[in-house]
C-alpha cells in the first residue's frame with residue numbers, strides 16, 4: 571500500500587425519514603435551494619424539504635432548472651444569487667448534476683472573478699459557501715465527495731474539478747426519494763457506480779488485498795441487486811443497497827492506500843458528453859468494456875482477477891489472457907442484460923468528431939494510470955465503441 575491520509579467531513583443521514591434532520595442543519599439560515607427540472611415536485615421531496623426549512627425558520631431562496639450535465643451559465647446565475655442575496659448555505663436537492671452545479675456556485679460565491687477561472691485551475695480555490703444535499707438519485711457519489719463536473723457549452727468543454735472546500739457539510743440519503751427514478755436512469759446509476767468501483771480497481775499499487783476485496787464485494791453486490799431493483803423499482807431494500815453502493819463507490823474510501831486507479835474511461839466519456847451532451851452512465855456503459863478489452867491485451871492480470879473474483883469465471887485450462895477476455899465479456903453481457911447502451915451509434919454518434927473528442931480527452935495531460943493512453947489508444951477505444 572501507499573501511505574495515505576483520509577478525512578471525509580461529510581455527515582451522512584441515511585435511511586427513510588432522515589429528512590427530519592434537515593431543520594437542525596439550517597436553523598434560521600438564509601438557504602439557496604438548488605434543484606433540477608422539476609422531478610422533486612412530482613414526488614414528495616420538494617414538499618418535505620420545504621416543511622423542514624420552514625420548521626427551521628430558514629429564509630428560502632430557490633434556484634430551479636439545473637440541467638443534466640450542468641452548465642456554466644447556470645452556475646453563473648447561482649453565483650450571482652449567492653452574492654446579491656447574501657446566502658448562508660446552499661442546499662442541493664437532486665442527483666449529481668444538481669449537486670455538482672451547487673458546488674461550483676459555492677466556490678464562485680467566494681471569488682471576485684469568473685468561477686470558470688477556478689474550474690480551469692487558473693486561480694486557486696481558497697474558500698466556498700457551505701453546502702448540504704438531499705440526494706434523489708443514486709449514481710455519482712457527489713453527495714459525499716469533493717468533486718464536481720461542469721460543462722461550458724460555449725467552448726464545448728466538460729471539466730471535472732475538486733476541492734476539499736466543497737465536501738458537503740451534510741447529506742440526507744433517503745432511499746424512498748429514489749423510488750421515482752425511471753428504469754433507464756436507474757440503469758445509468760448502476761453503471762456509473764460500478765464504473766467508479768472498476769476504475770478504482772485498475773490501479774498499480776502492490777499489496778492491497780483489503781481494498782481489492784472490498785471493491786470486488788461491492789461489484790458482486792451491484793450485480794446481484796441491480797436486476798432485482800430493475801424488476802421492482804420501488805423496493806426499499808434494493809434502492810437502499812444501490813444507494814449505499816453508489817455513495818461508497820466514490821467517496822475516497824476505495825482509493826485508500828492505492829494510486830487512485832485508472833479514470834481514463836471517465837475522461838473519454840466527459841469528452842464525448844462535452845460534444846454530444848449524452849447521459850454520463852450511458853456513455854460509460856459503452857466505453858468501459860472497450861477500454862478493458864484494450865488494456866487487457868497488454869496486461870491481463872487485473873482483468874483476470876475481476877473475471878474470477880467478481881464473475882466467478884474459472885481459469886481451468888485457460889491462459890491469463892483468455893480468462894481476462896472472458897471477464898470483459900461477462901461485464902458487457904451483464905450491462906447488456908440491463909439494456910444499457912453498448913454502441914455510440916445508440917446515441918447517433920459516428921466517427922466524424924473522433925479527432926475533436928480525442929482533443930477534449932487530452933484537455934488535461936495524462937490519461938490513464940493502469941495504462942497511460944496516447945491519442946492512438948483513445949482512438950482505438952472510440953473505434954471499438956462506434
Ligand code: NZQ
Pocket residue numbers: 605606607608609610613636637638639640664665666667668670706707708709710711712715717718719747748749750751752755758759762820836850851
Ligand atoms: O432535473 P431533475 O428534475 O432533477 O431530473 C433528473 C434528471 O432528469 C432525474 N431525477 C433525479 N432524481 C430523480 C429524477 N427523476 C425522478 N425521480 C427522482 N428521484 O434524473 C435525471 C438525471 O439526473 P442527473 O443529476 O443528471 O444524474 P446523475 O446523478 O447521474 O448526475 C450526472 C452528472 O454528474 C456528473 C456527470 O458527469 C453528470 O454531469 N458526475 C459527477 C461526479 C461527481 N461529482 O463525483 C462523478 C461522476 O463520475 C460524474 O462524472
Ligand code: ZN
Pocket residue numbers: 710762765766836850
Ligand atoms: Zn461517473
